[in-house]
Amino acid sequence: xxxxxxxxxxxxxxxxxxxxxxxxxxxxxxxxxxxxxxxxxxxxxxxxxxxxxxxxxxxxxxxxxxxxxxxxxxxxxxxxxxxxxxxxxxxxxxxxxxxxxxxxxxxxxxxxxxxxxxxxxxxxxxxxxxxxxxxxxxxxxxxxxxxxxxxxxxxxxxxxxxxxxxxxxxxxxxxxxxxxxxxxxxxxxxxxxxxxxxxxxxxxxxxxxxxxxxxxxxxxxxxxxxxxxxxxxxxxxxxxxxxxxxxxxxxxxxxxxxxxxxxxxxxxxxxxxxxxxxxxxxxxxxxxxxxxxxxxxxxxxxxxxxxxxx
Amino acid sequence: xxxxxxxxxxxxxxxxxxxxxxxxxxxxxxxxxxxxxxxxxxxxxxxxxxxxxxxxxxxxxxxxxxxxxxxxxxxxxxxxxxxxxxxxxxxxxxxxxxxxxxxxxxxxxxxxxxxxxxxxxxxxxxxxxxxxxxxxxxxxxxxxxxxxxxxxxxxxxxxxxxxxxxxxxxxxxxxxxxxxxxxxxxxxxxxxxxxxxxxxxxxxxxxxxxxxxxxxxxxxxxxxxxxxxxxxxxxxxxxxxxxxxxxxxxxxxxxxxxxxxxxxxxxxxxxxxxxxxxxxxxxxxxxxxxxxxxxxxxxxxxxxxxxxxxxxxxxxxxxxxxxxxxxxxxxxxxxxxxxxxxxxxxxxxxxxxxxxxxxxxxxxxxxxxxxxxxxxxxxxxxxxx
Numbered sequence: 215x216x217x218x219x220x221x222x223x224x225x226x227x228x229x230x231x232x233x234x235x236x237x238x239x240x241x242x243x244x245x246x247x248x249x250x251x252x253x254x255x256x257x258x259x260x261x262x263x264x265x266x267x268x269x270x271x272x273x274x275x276x277x278x279x280x281x282x283x284x285x286x287x288x289x290x291x292x293x294x295x296x297x298x299x300x301x302x303x304x305x306x307x308x309x310x311x312x313x314x315x316x317x318x319x320x321x322x323x324x325x326x327x328x329x330x331x332x333x334x335x336x337x338x339x340x341x342x343x344x345x346x347x348x349x350x351x352x353x354x355x356x357x358x359x360x361x362x363x364x365x366x367x368x369x370x371x372x373x374x375x376x377x378x379x380x381x382x383x384x385x386x387x388x389x390x391x392x393x394x395x396x397x398x399x400x401x402x403x404x405x406x407x408x409x410x411x412x413x414x415x416x417x418x419x420x421x422x423x424x425x426x427x428x429x430x431x432x433x434x435x436x437x438x439x440x441x442x443x444x445x446x447x448x449x450x451x452x453x454x455x456x457x458x459x460x461x462x463x464x465x466x467x468x469x470x471x472x473x474x475x476x477x478x479x480x481x482x483x484x485x486x487x488x489x490x491x492x493x494x495x496x497x498x499x500x501x502x503x504x505x506x507x508x509x510x511x512x513x514x515x516x517x518x519x520x521x522x523x524x
Numbered sequence: 525x526x527x528x529x530x531x532x533x534x535x536x537x538x539x540x541x542x543x544x545x546x547x548x549x550x551x552x553x554x555x556x557x558x559x560x561x562x563x564x565x566x567x568x569x570x571x572x573x574x575x576x577x578x579x580x581x582x583x584x585x586x587x588x589x590x591x592x593x594x595x596x597x598x599x600x601x602x603x604x605x606x607x608x609x610x611x612x613x614x615x616x617x618x619x620x621x622x623x624x625x626x627x628x629x630x631x632x633x634x635x636x637x638x639x640x641x642x643x644x645x646x647x648x649x650x651x652x653x654x655x656x657x658x659x660x661x662x663x664x665x666x667x668x669x670x671x672x673x674x675x676x677x678x679x680x681x682x683x684x685x686x687x688x689x690x691x692x693x694x695x696x697x698x699x700x701x702x703x704x705x706x707x708x709x710x711x712x713x714x715x716x717x718x719x720x721x722x723x724x725x726x727x728x729x730x731x732x733x734x735x736x737x738x739x740x741x742x743x744x745x746x747x748x749x750x751x752x753x754x755x756x757x758x759x760x761x762x763x764x765x766x767x768x769x770x771x772x773x774x775x776x777x778x779x780x781x782x783x784x785x786x787x788x789x790x791x792x793x794x795x796x797x798x799x800x801x802x803x804x805x806x807x808x809x810x811x812x813x814x815x816x817x818x819x820x821x822x823x824x825x826x827x828x829x830x831x832x833x834x835x836x837x838x839x840x841x842x843x844x845x846x847x848x849x850x851x852x853x854x855x856x857x858x859x860x861x862x863x864x865x866x867x868x869x870x871x872x873x874x875x876x877x878x879x880x881x882x883x884x885x886x887x888x889x890x891x892x893x894x895x896x897x898x899x900x901x902x903x904x905x906x907x908x909x
Contacts, residue, residue, distance in 0.1 A: 347702055439641035440638045442633075442638075444607075487564075
């Protein structure tokens, strides 16, 4: 019951928040929501399936360029392009998931890294489709032909899509497929003995995670307004993992807090000028040391302290 | 007594008249607030910090001398970490929260490109973006006032110098595998085709590369009379060090970026003899604006050398101040852009002439030339006729 009230309060806060901020704040909120979608996708892959990826910037790029190309070159409506971009990223996820059938841990991390580097290079060289080295300008997001020119409007679209993705992930966790993936993470042998198909489950986990990231990428390109491969580097993939760890891997709250951290921390630290990145780095170390389960675990960590004082 | 029609007409008159007196954002009776976003941290930070010092010093010098028509200029600089998303965030903070009048002096291709659609949507002038992209160097958006040449212009100028001044007939090109390198290579190719020169070899690199022995071996084997380089400081310096190590002697030519103090320190004596085209002033140029720039740096940023980055950082500020001083009455963004477009082909002296006319905003197309000798930059010829 308490948890439901908390969720309702969070939704209400997210809906009302734009009233308290200006256009600059709306943009940061858009980006935080977009990043939260990536964090949610990493939760599925890392926390549920026990797999790792340092190539999620690649899926993000597939979503961003996929949607932009469909809108700009084919004339597909934006809302359709988001779904198509998610599907395209999901298909690519299946291909990338293939190594996951054979390798684990560091080796899988390197395989996903390799995928991301190759993919971004292909986008970089494919001048005719993606603008290549010059990049491409992207239209603002739109809904049923109505352009969301202001970030405040785009924020509500991002929020709606994030809500939809949260529902999908929650349902997935409760579904047979989700439970199977979870069982595989805990014991491959025991799960397989129960008849769970390891290959199909792992490929689905990769595809699902990639599709969520692809939807986020589609929104990123449209809100930013311009795409170049500089937005999809290894550093971006690593910052996604950092975000997921800082927020917390096993809950929607973790995804939200991770997204807020990645979008908000550099802005909040602007006043520190040349110390900005140093403080950012120190904050990361402190979070990992003090809150290894992420910011989402803060109430759990504080509870004994509060209880102890009573 | 109360005439509703008179009252309505009065209200309407006040409503219509109010905008006439309302100033654009960033303009008050005492000051004009402008902003900039730069990659002050990350790979471009060494140059970006000197770029900022040049920009700030020039503004401080203007303020010390009374400002522009009695108004001081206030500059807010934000760090964008050379990240497109953060560049847009910085632009939105400056425009929507801080309420700046214009964005003056920015650095980097991806981050400028990302911010342009937003600045266009708000009608905020972007004066002095340094980058390598047609949307920056020969923009179609009216708000953009470039200060840097197209990459192809670099290629043409360097190939022409190699051919006409050094007598080179066989040219090799060493270039970075990106937009900057591809544009410069395109310029060399177009000049070579026009003059019947032979491009005997090309080699590429990625900015993260540190070993250039393969490229040096491949290019030297072709025995070119001259090597045109589309490089950035660290890889360029390492390439020349490798060439020196293997005793390869030919004429090396590069954009001025390669003769900056930071690069000269990196490359040491391996840079000796290299020719550069000039699209930013060198301190020995005897022009009033360059003298002002040297004095401003000495006073407000004494640790920053009066060199490529600082001068090119100043150029956006100089263009802004020049246009601002031409505005009659209250400054508005529209009047600022009209004043800039009234400059026509204008020599800011800190950079070669730019062309700002209605329907045509273009960065420099002519260059000076210099040579690195004994760790110093010796002027061969200025761009001024």
